[in-house]
Amino acid sequence: MKRSRTVAALLLGGISPVLFACGDDGPEEATVYPSVEACTAEKPASDCAEAFAAAREEHLAGAPRFSSREACEAEMGDGACTPANEGVGSGTGNVFVPALVGFMIGRSLTGGYAQPVYFDRQGYARSGNTRIAETPLPPQRRDEIRQGSGGVASSSGSYYRPGSGNAGKSFSVTTSGRSAGFGSTGSSRGFSGS
Numbered sequence: 001m002k003r004s005r006t007v008a009a010l011l012l013g014g015i016s017p018v019l020f021a022c023g024d025d026g027p028e029e030a031t032v033y034p035s036v037e038a039c040t041a042e043k044p045a046s047d048c049a050e051a052f053a054a055a056r057e058e059h060l061a062g063a064p065r066f067s068s069r070e071a072c073e074a075e076m077g078d079g080a081c082t083p084a085n086e087g088v089g090s091g092t093g094n095v096f097v098p099a100l101v102g103f104m105i106g107r108s109l110t111g112g113y114a115q116p117v118y119f120d121r122q123g124y125a126r127s128g129n130t131r132i133a134e135t136p137l138p139p140q141r142r143d144e145i146r147q148g149s150g151g152v153a154s155s156s157g158s159y160y161r162p163g164s165g166n167a168g169k170s171f172s173v174t175t176s177g178r179s180a181g182f183g184s185t186g187s188s189r190g191f192s193g194s
Contacts, residue, residue, distance in 0.1 A: 032117060034102045043105070051114040055103035059116030060084055062128035063097040072096040077121040077142070098126070101142075 039048035066072035123136030
C-alpha cells in the first residue's frame with residue numbers, strides 16, 4: 001500500500017529539496033535528482049542506484065501507457081516517449097511511456113521511498129498519472145533536462161539555470177492538502193530559496 005504524499009513543486013538539477021504533505025504526518029522533504037550521478041554527489045552510490053531502480057520500477061508500473069509512439073508524443077511531447085516492454089502474459093505487448101527525466105528520493109517515518117519524474121507536452125512535471133509541479137517548464141528547459149544539463153521549476157515560477165551562480169542552493173515549497181495523495185496537486189502556501 002502506498003502512503004499518501006503531495007508534491008507542489010519539481011526541482012531538478014541536482015540536490016534540491018521539496019517539502020510535501022504526508023497524510024496527517026505534516027510536511028516531509030523529498031529530493032529530486034536528474035540522474036544517478038547527480039544523486040551520488042550527496043548520497044552513497046548504492047543508495048542512489050537502489051532508489052533509481054525503485055523509481056524506474058514505479059515509473060514502468062504507473063506511467064501512462066500508449067499503444068503507439070505517435071499517441072504518446074501527442075500528449076507528452078516530441079521525443080519524450082520510450083518503448084516499455086510489458087511482461088509476458090500481460091497480453092499487451094509493446095507499449096510506449098513517457099521518458100523518465102529524474103527521480104525523487106524522500107524520507108518518511110516508515111522508511112525511504114523513490115518516485116519517477118517526467119514531463120508532459122505542456123511542460124508540467126509528472127509522476128505516474130499526476131502533475132507534481134504547479135508551473136510548467138518552457139520547451140528549452142525541458143530539452144536541457146532531458147539531455148542531462150539540469151534545471152529547476154518551482155510553484156512560484158522561479159527557475160534555476162546551471163552555471164547561474166545558484167548551484168547547490170535549496171528551494172522549499174510548503175504545501176497544504178492533508179488528504180491529497182502523492183502525485184495529487186496540492187496548493188502551495190509559500191516558497192523560499194536558501
